[in-house]
Amino acid sequence: MPNDVGSQWNAAELVEAAREHLISPAEEMAKLGTVTRPMLTTGDGVYVTNAQGRRLLDGPAGMWCTQIGYNRREIADAISAQALRLSYNSPWYSVNGPSAELAARIASLTPGDLDHVFFTTGGSSAVDSALRFVQFYNNVLGRPDKKTILCRIDGYHGSTHLTAACSGRAGNRPNFDLALDTVSFLSAPNVYRRPKGMTEADFLEFLIGEFEDRVAAIGPDRIGAFLAEPLLASGGILIPPEGYHRRILDICRRHDILYISDEVVTGFGRCGHWFASEAVFGITPDIITFAKGVTSGYVPLGGFALSDAVLARVSGENAKGSFYTNGYTYSGHPVSCAAALANIEVIERDGILAHVRDIAPYFQEQIRSLKQLPLVGDTRGTGLVACVECVTDPAAPEATDFDKEVSRRIDHHCYELGLIVRPIGNMCVLSPPLVITKAEIDSLIAILRRSIVLTQDELRAEGRWS
Incomplete structure (x- = not known):
């Protein structure tokens, strides 16, 4: 009997195929081929x-x-219609309508002047591309040493080499060569696991002091960005003390350090707003990364939104002949962007x-x-x-x-x-x-x-x- 996912194989055959041939994320290698999810x-x-x-x-x-949720006809219809209209275009040589419209829609939803959008294939590539922009940005500005990325223990940012190196979850690091001299980890803002006897207010002061000390130790002229989830999702839903993000943003502003808010998890409604950075945590960062909820998971898509003020420093008459050559075969994929537009419409309509x-x-x-x-x-x-x-x-x-x-x-x-x-x-x-x-x-x-x-x-x- 055909399986109801459309395969001609039945469920038992598919389970066996997965057991014999499929390597899943975070696969326990000792059990490979003996069990399946x-x-x-x-x-x-x-x-x-x-x-x-x-x-x-x-x-x-x-x-x-x-x-x-699952089984939304609106998204399936949008995917089907766009696939029949234009299934692909090379982003290196052309643009498509859905990507242009989606960029404008996202720009209207982001806080402040985050009005330019770069599309990727998912969360890891979104954060990776944002970090590569930091490198590009400081090179164009003639600051080749301003590249250190400040991250946090228990943070998670992706599975590319650069984003994995910035992820402080211990379980993701064994047996991978992830140590980079340009990545520096700060304490997790874990209120529950704060030092015994320390009040939450004192813990906030500890975290802010640690950040200031780290900037001083490394040197602000060597730090390119602070990369932070508004709340540490895979780290265990760690919500920093009240005022944490605002005070760290102030330090970043004083030292010309880009603030990247990784909203791959919190973006597109998870906290009741399109983005959580401003609406929930009171900050307008320089860059916001997104993925996941932008299409409600129906098809892969990610990206980052960038501040006009930051972009102006390396574009137009300030470009110095540079090209931001980072990109992907599927950047701004028309079918994915059509799905995202339909997803946004459903969120608004309902x-x-x-x-x-x-x-x-x-x-x-x-x-x-x-x-x-x-x-x-x-x-x-x-x-x-x-x-x-x-x-x-x-x-x-x-x-x-x-x-x-x-x-x-x-x-x-x-x-x-x-x-x-x-x-x-x-x-x-x-x-x-x-x-x-x-x-x-x-x-x-x-x-x-x-x-x-x-x-x-x-x-x-x-x-x-x-």
């Missing part, structure tokens, strides 16, 4: 269905990206941003209710993104291997009960589609609560925790 076949709204016919609430919205702002307090309240459970050390979040951090020993300064095992058990129970969560270390991360309803939030929370309780009961029965 769950195969999903269909999606509708906030739900997906696996090859066994089980319906699952998609807690992470794919990978932070299916903003308007009032999805207002819906997120309306429902997010309820979502966060329900997430916080889980903190009453003994295994839960912390809950945190904003908008429709949240983290439940599981801790077996509250006195431990950092997550233990046992904590991580607990998270994996919770993840397993959730899947069996009909919910996908994203386990990151000892954390259960949730970022559901933006169209989720209160009833669906109640279902999500009920399954997650039940899974945590089941895990608690198992550990006690095994005599491993009390």
